Amino acid sequence: MSDQIETIAVIGVGVMGSGIAQIAAQSGHITYLYDAKAGAAEQAKAKLAVTFQKLVEKNKISTEQAQAANDNLLIAEQLEDLKNCDLIVEAIIERLDIKQSLMKQLEEIVPEKTILASNTSSLSITAIAANCQHPERVVGYHFFNPVPLMKVVEVIQGLKTDPRIVDTLNELSRTFGHRPVVAKDTPGFIINHAGRAYGTEALKILNENVSDISEIDRILRDGVGFRMGPFELMDLTGLDVSHPVMESIYHQYYEEARYRPNPLTKQMLDAKQLGRKVGQGFYNYTTGSKTGEQPAQIVERLEQYPSVWIGADFPSDHQQITDYLTSQNIKLDTSTVPQTDSLCLLACYGEDTTQAAQRFKVNPEQTVAIDMLYGIQKHRTLMPSLATKNDYIQAAHSIFNLDSAVVSVIAESIGFVAQRVLAMVINLGCDIAQQNIASVDDINAAVRLGLGYPFGPIEWGDHIGSKKILLTLERMTTLTHDPRYRPSPWLQRRVALNLPLTFNKKL
Known part of the structure; x- marks a missing residue:
């Protein structure tokens, strides 16, 4: 196997293939362009020349660097022209039979040291390599569009892939300026x-x-x-x-x-x-811009507000709500049992307002729940019960509009909106770690860089509180009987032992 990658070939010069060729050429590698469609490789090289010139104009690279990158791009007229390449990356159609056929063709041309990589986003690397004489040199090398800007690449190890190849591609990726993340050959790898x-x-x-x-x-x-x-x-x-x-x-x-x-x-x-x-999806785009988004609803200041009784699963949530209400001069009902005319505000997790009202033993007609999972600094989500009187809904909405923050009022849901989505994101990240598909660091980095989330899923659980996530999942599982919400063992054990979700003891 080749430990030093000097010459690279890209087969399939569409958007993805051209992007891979661009970063390879810019990083100083001789890069062959090949496409079965006549003239496609030439067109791709011409487009890349334009791209390099635009980067010069934007002061991203120098004129000399652009010329060097152009010089590194070579046209392959036939597959046989790739016989001396250290690495060949295919970025062709997502069909297993076609990729398998290509790999067999390449094996008849290239020496055993050549690494054969697939940019597949969904197909099994093990299956792609199944008909090869040397499946140990076949590896997944999955970039994301646009390749030069998406600074992450998945290196996927099939069942027979030589681990040395993974190390080689990790090093090459860093040369490209990309963060490599290593994944097992499982459906969706890490990011998808x-x-x-x-x-x-x-x-x-x-x-x-x-x-x-x-x-x-x-x-x-x-x-x-x-x-x-x-x-x-x-x-x-x-x-x-x-x-x-x-x-x-x-x-x-x-x-x-x-x-x-x-x-x-x-x-x-x-x-x-x-x-x-x-031009049409969930929103309308016929004008070129998104239209059809409904504006946030605002409730103006009321002449009089009811006192507010707070029930919370976590003391920190109780304190945060208390601080906000006090800052807005809203009277607090601090009695053990709420007064008959108080607004009952419940900071609950993983349940709907009806369930929370029963648990806190308060009147659902005067109860509104609030989602505290992501705090209330920028946005607030309120959830009345089916029985909540409109006066209490309006009062709660107005109270949380007082500092001009945006408020969303939703129908009853087991777990609000943010709780449900974040619990699923974090739980799935924990399950990927539990399956040892990738390391905790690689899972977090892949999701941050590949999906643009503000945190990786596992570190996000630590950031907002793993106990809150587990409580949300446990209650949703109990109330819905839907196995989609069952907590990952990775999450359960770390909460039980009061360890961070990112804790990973190596045996």
């Missing part, structure tokens, strides 16, 4: 696997009529800190891409409940309501 929780749980929340598309996006974007709401993200990606991935991972894991897709995206796919690319 970890990303299943966000959209699928948001779709389930929508399906349960807990809130509308705009409000769910607002809570998760403006409150929790995701760069985009789940429906905005699916519109950007396109349902022709995201729905098949949902189905693929669900079926590859033999109908595991955690990955269950939603009928709505299949309907939208059938209707060709794919997102931005066709």
Whole structure:
């Protein structure tokens, strides 16, 4: 096997292949471009020349660096031209039979030292290598679009992949300026696997009529800190891409409940309501910009407010609510049992307002629950019960509008919106670690860099409180009897031992 990569070939020069070729050429590697379509490699090289010139104009690289990168790009007229390459990366169509055939062809051309890598996003590396004489040199090398900007790459070790190749590609990735993350050959690897929780749980929340598309996006974007709401993200990606991935991972894991897709995206796919690319998805884009998002609702200051009785699962939440209400001159009801006209405000986890009101032994007609999982600095989510009187709903909404922060009022849901989505994201990250698909550091880095989350899933659990996440999951599992919410053993053990989720004792 080649420990030193000097010459690289990219087969398939579409958007992904061209991106890989760009970073290879810019990092000083001789890079061959090959495509079965006549003239495609030449066109790709011409486009990359334009890209390098734009980088010069933006002062990202020097004129000399652009010229060197251009000089490093060579056209391969036929596969035989790749016989002396140290590494060949295929970025062709996502079909197992075609990738297997290509690997067999390459084995007849290249020496045993050549590494054969696949940029597949969903196919098994072990399966791609199954018909090869030397499956130990076949490896997954999964970049993300746009390759030069997405500074993460998954290095996937098939069942027979030589570990030395993984080390070689890790080092090469750093030369490219990318963070390598090493994954087992499992469905979705790290990033597509970890990303299943966000959209699928948001779709389930929508399906349960807990809130509308705009409000769910607002809570998760403006409150929790995701760069985009789940429906905005699916519109950007396109349902022709995201729905098949949902189905693929669900079926590859033999109908595991955690990955269950939603009928709505299949309907939208059938209707060709794919997102931005066709002008219509969850939102409308016919003007070129997103339209159809419903504005946040504001309740003006009331002449008089009821006193507020607080019930909370965690003392820190009780204190945070108390500090806010005191700062807004709202009278507190500090009696053991709430007064008959007090607003009962419950900071609960993993249950709906009806269940919380029964647990705290308060009147559901005067009760509103509040989600404290992500704090109340920027955004607040309120959840009345089915029986809550409108005067109390309006009072609670106005109270939390007093400092001009945005408030979302949702229908009853077991676990609010943010609690459900974040619990699923964190739990899935813990389960990936439990399966030893990747290291804790690589899982966190992959999700931060590949999905743009503010935290990796496992470190996020430590940031907001693993006890809160476990409580949310336990209650949701008990109340729904749905195995999708069952807590990962990784999470359960660390909470029981009062250890951080990132704690990983090596035997």
